[in-house]
Amino acid sequence: MSFLLQTTIAGSLPKPRWLAEPNTLWAPWLLEGSALADGKRDAVRLALRDQESAGIDIVTDGEQTRRHFVTTFLEQLDGVDFQHRKTVRIRNRYDADVPIVVGAVAGRGPVFVDDAKFLRGQTARKVKYTLPGPMTMVDTLYDAHYRSREKLAWAFAEILNEEALGIAATGVDVIQFDEPAFNVYFDEVRDWGIAALERAARGLPCTTAVHICYGYGIKANNDWKQTLGSEWRQYEQTFPLLARSQIQQVSLECANSHVPIDLIALLDGKDVLVGCVDVASEHIESPDEVAATIRAAMEHVAPERLYPCTNCGMVPLSREAARGKLEALAAGALIVRRELQP
Numbered sequence: 001m002s003f004l005l006q007t008t009i010a011g012s013l014p015k016p017r018w019l020a021e022p023n024t025l026w027a028p029w030l031l032e033g034s035a036l037a038d039g040k041r042d043a044v045r046l047a048l049r050d051q052e053s054a055g056i057d058i059v060t061d062g063e064q065t066r067r068h069f070v071t072t073f074l075e076q077l078d079g080v081d082f083q084h085r086k087t088v089r090i091r092n093r094y095d096a097d098v099p100i101v102v103g104a105v106a107g108r109g110p111v112f113v114d115d116a117k118f119l120r121g122q123t124a125r126k127v128k129y130t131l132p133g134p135m136t137m138v139d140t141l142y143d144a145h146y147r148s149r150e151k152l153a154w155a156f157a158e159i160l161n162e163e164a165l166g167i168a169a170t171g172v173d174v175i176q177f178d179e180p181a182f183n184v185y186f187d188e189v190r191d192w193g194i195a196a197l198e199r200a201a202r203g204l205p206c207t208t209a210v211h212i213c214y215g216y217g218i219k220a221n222n223d224w225k226q227t228l229g230s231e232w233r234q235y236e237q238t239f240p241l242l243a244r245s246q247i248q249q250v251s252l253e254c255a256n257s258h259v260p261i262d263l264i265a266l267l268d269g270k271d272v273l274v275g276c277v278d279v280a281s282e283h284i285e286s287p288d289e290v291a292a293t294i295r296a297a298m299e300h301v302a303p304e305r306l307y308p309c310t311n312c313g314m315v316p317l318s319r320e321a322a323r324g325k326l327e328a329l330a331a332g333a334l335i336v337r338r339e340l341q342p
């Protein structure tokens with residue numbers, strides 16, 4: 001590490017309005033065929049440009065090539081029926097029509113490897129690539145085959161590991177698994193969730209990360225947050241387990257939330273990607289607000305292990321807000337960096 005407090009983002013950024021409808025999750029593509037393939041790559045170039053010009057140090061493709069962080073991966077697997085759907089409750093929070101697992105799940109070949117190769121070729125900065133985590137994938141399906149969340153998670157972990165090894169071979173610096181389900185199913189996290197995550201990350205030559213959050217700023221999540229009380233202590237259950245795991249980085253929500261910041265001390269020995277930018281509001285933080293969150297985090301984590309980040313993906317936000325937040329994130333980190341290294 002050449003300098004402290006390197007900035008990064010959880011993963012997604014809003015898409016250009018010519019590619020997909022703005023401010024919408026699962027927004028359908030507005031292009032087709034080769035125009036869509038070209039459009040996705042152009043959108044990746046723009047996402048990189050926005051991050052680079054803002055001053056973000058470890059960049060992503062803004063997840064511009066996928067409609068949704070879980071389903072786009074699932075669509076490429078055998079054993080999952082997207083034609084027939086069932087209504088299930090996602091993370092005990094909201095109902096969604098989801099695909100059905102009808103047989104043994106299996107990969108049909110690389111899903112994002114070409115996208116990762118393209119990303120790697122488009123920037124000289126460090127890059128992070130994101131994948132869904134096994135437990136969160138299980139939670140986005142109706143399982144009519146395994147009848148066991150654990151067995152299905154294990155099958156997904158093996159598929160994810162193959163995909164992640166292919167992505168790592170393109171030269172990305174970090175692979176992150178998104179596991180918002182870790183904030184809900186604490187017994188399962190302990191019993192098999194961490195093991196499945198480690199299986200997905202097995203043998204990766206790059207840095208490994210997990211992102212655990214309170215979700216996008218959509219209504220179902222905001223309503224759920226209202227029920228969590230004045231102190232959100234969910235991380236207290238998972239962080240000690242993650243501290244003992246082989247995963248190297250943990251990305252978490254912090255800005256404008258009710259997470260007691262001292263909980264990050266439970267991640268002893270890990271890199272901590274602290275959310276300094278709220279994704280549930282279009283309000284753009286000031287650099288001073290970002291700096292204050294970083295300083296508060298530094299009371300519990302050494303600056304060598306601290307990476308200022310966003311709380312979660314920014315895909316549902318306006319592009320203007322997302323750009324403003326990227327700039328505030330980088331500017332806030334710079335303020336504190338200068339205090340540390342005058």
Ligand SMILES: [Zn+2]
Nearest residue numbers: 213215312313
């Ligand atoms: Zn998130």
